[in-house]
Amino acid sequence: MTGALTWSLRMYERLLSLYPEYLRRDYGAEMVLVFSEDLESARREAGLPGVLRVWFRELGEFVRFAIPVQTSSPALVVPALTFAVFAVMISIEMGVALRHLPTAATLLQELPATVTIPLFSTPFIAFAVVRTSRSRTELLDLSQLTEWERAECSKSAF
Amino acid sequence: MIYHQMIMSRSDPPLPPATFFILFALTSGEKHGYAIMRESRKLSDDSFQLGPATLYTTIQRLLDSKWIEEAPGPEDGDPRRRYYRLTKQGRWALDHEVRRMEALVKKSIALRLLSVGAKS
Numbered sequence: 001m002t003g004a005l006t007w008s009l010r011m012y013e014r015l016l017s018l019y020p021e022y023l024r025r026d027y028g029a030e031m032v033l034v035f036s037e038d039l040e041s042a043r044r045e046a047g048l049p050g051v052l053r054v055w056f057r058e059l060g061e062f063v064r065f066a067i068p069v070q071t072s073s074p075a076l077v078v079p080a081l082t083f084a085v086f087a088v089m090i091s092i093e094m095g096v097a098l099r100h101l102p103t104a105a106t107l108l109q110e111l112p113a114t115v116t117i118p119l120f121s122t123p124f125i126a127f128a129v130v131r132t133s134r135s136r137t138e139l140l141d142l143s144q145l146t147e148w149e150r151a152e153c154s155k156s157a158f
Numbered sequence: 159m160i161y162h163q164m165i166m167s168r169s170d171p172p173l174p175p176a177t178f179f180i181l182f183a184l185t186s187g188e189k190h191g192y193a194i195m196r197e198s199r200k201l202s203d204d205s206f207q208l209g210p211a212t213l214y215t216t217i218q219r220l221l222d223s224k225w226i227e228e229a230p231g232p233e234d235g236d237p238r239r240r241y242y243r244l245t246k247q248g249r250w251a252l253d254h255e256v257r258r259m260e261a262l263v264k265k266s267i268a269l270r271l272l273s274v275g276a277k278s
Contacts, residue, residue, distance in 0.1 A: 023214060026218065029238050030191050030210075030239065030240065031191075031210040037192045038210075057207050058209060060209070061209040061212060065215070
C-alpha cells in the first residue's frame with residue numbers, strides 16, 4: 001500500500017505541473033502536503049475505496065482547473081488542431097479512394113499516394129497555426145510589462 | 159471580484175460552498191490547509207469535499223478580499239504549512255450568510271415547506 005501511496009504522490013506532482021501557474025507557484029508545496037495527508041488518512045480510514053475516492057475528487061479538480069489552462073495553451077492547441085486537420089484530410093482522401101477503388105488490394109497500392117498530400121500539407125498548416133498563435137500570445141502577454149510600459153501602451157493606438 | 163465589496167449590497171448572492179465552509183472552519187481558530195479541509199468535511203457531515211486546488215484557490219480569493227489573513231503558526235510546526243485566521247470582515251461576511259440562511263429557514267417553516275424537528 002505504501003507503494004501505491006508513493007505512486008499516487010508522484011502522479012499528483014506530475015499532474016500539478018498542468019495546473020494554473022499561480023497555484024503551483026504560491027501553493028504547490030502545500031497542495032502536495034495536503035494531498036498526501038488526505039490520501040494517507042483516507043487509506044487508514046477506508047482502505048482502497050478511500051484512496052479511490054480521493055483520486056476521483058482529484059480527477060474532478062483536474063478537469064475544473066488544469067484542463068481549461070491547457071486547452072487555452074498553444075502548446076496543446078496547435079498539435080491537436082494539426083492532428084485534427086490531418087485526420088479530416090486523410091478521411092476525405094480515404095473516402096474518395098474507397099469510392100473509386102473497389103478492391104482492398106488496389107486500395108493498398110494507392111494508399112501511399114493517398115497519404116502523401118495530407119502528410120506534406122500538414123507541416124505547412126502547422127507552421128501557419130504556430131505563427132498565428134505565437135503572434136496572438138505575444139500581443140496578449142501584457143502581464144510581463146511594467147506599469148510604465150502598460151501606461152505607454154494604453155496611450156498608443158494598440 | 160472582491161467578495162466583501164459584493165456582500166455590502168442587499169441583493170448579494172449566497173456565498174459559494176467552498177468560501178462558506180472555509181470561513182466556517184476558521185471560526186474555531188487559526189488552521190492550516192489540511193485542518194481546514196478536515197474541519198469543513200466534519201461541519202458538512204461529509205457531504206462537502208474540498209480538494210487542494212479548490213481549497214487554495216478559495217484561500218487566495220479570501221486573502222485578496224481580506225476576509226482571512228495569514229497567522230503565525232506554532233514554532234515547532236512544519237515550515238511548509240501556512241496558517242490562516244478569520245478577519246473582522248470575514249467574520250462579518252459569515253455572520254451575514256448565516257443570517258441569510260436563518261431567514262430562509264424561517265420562511266420555509268412559515269410556508270410549511272419545512273417542519274421543525276421532523277425527520278427528512
